[in-house]
Amino acid sequence: MARTGRPKAELLLSDEEREQLLRWTRHRKSSQALAQRSRIVLECADGGSNTVVADRLGVTRHTVGKWRARFLEHRLDGLADEDRPGRPATVTAGQVEDVVVATLESTPEYATHWSRSKMAEKSGLSASTIGRIWKAFGLKPHLEDGFKLSNDPFFVDKVYDIIGLYLNPPESAVVLSVDEKSQVQALSRSQPAFPMMPGMPEKRTHDYFRHGTTSLFAAMNVADGTVIASTHRRHRATEFRKFLTKIDREVPEDLDVHVVCDNYGTHKHPTVKTWLANHPRFHMHFTPTYSSWINQVERLFAEVTRDLLQRSDHRSVQALEKDLRDWVKAWNENPKPFIWTKTADQILESLGRLLNRINGAGH
Incomplete structure (x- = not known):
């Protein structure tokens, strides 16, 4: 049996x-x-x-x-x-639910978001209890993040196209993620910084002097992380065409070049279109509007900002441009490709969930 x-x-x-x-x-x-x-x-x-x-x-x-x-x-x-060992719990499941629902679905009178003290006053629980409930459910009413949904009518097609390049690059070709970090400022602080000491972070003055700007043009090979870069004082179609010419010189002649870039006007200027027509091995792939997150070179710009620009002190544009070139040279000595893992279907599914949350807000 x-x-x-x-x-x-x-x-x-x-x-x-x-x-x-x-x-x-x-x-x-x-x-x-x-x-x-x-x-x-x-x-x-x-x-x-x-x-x-x-x-x-x-x-x-x-x-x-x-x-x-x-x-x-x-x-x-x-x-x-x-329950954990110690004093028996005095907060019921119903009270916890009421706090979570109130936090997510309402706001206090004359305020945009809940604070622990306001929620404690509403619920009758202590502020520390409110803090523990919020922590347990991952709620942070004081924080907000930004987003911008694409209104590109070809959004889905472009996502499949670009993610396809990342995950299944064509043979005998190089895929380059391209963009410009424009208006990079040469800044010098008004006073020398106080160096870091045990128990004390580095201190810098909040005010500075401006000495001009430059733009960093970068093309990152998504396969190996190497970067082709140049700096230009202006940010026009002429400079972008010169940068494409530099890419053409540095990429072996037997390879096609697939360029992922955004919809900025200089990338579609007649000057650039004429150059592309004379260089048929170049293939342009434009990201959807408001979707810079899909362009991997943005991660590179985040790295250079963190490493070099965030606390930079440059007293001339020439000094800034030299440091940018040196940074790229050092990067290429030990390049770090950013491994893309999400498929187009997974990205679209995540965006679908976001849209459902937005459309359901307030209901």
């Missing part, structure tokens, strides 16, 4: 418990852990065995058994995270 395992205690739900569990699973901004536990209990209450429920929800049998037992012992309160 086949073994059926130890008999499980029957799990029955009251109407109120079932209603609360369903609310936790359907609430768009509930904790995903709490929603998962609620689904486990609902499936078990419908007669599912640990094995069947685990397979259906994509979790382990141990996880199903754990939350089945916790619910049987503590009912709804048992679905909260386990």
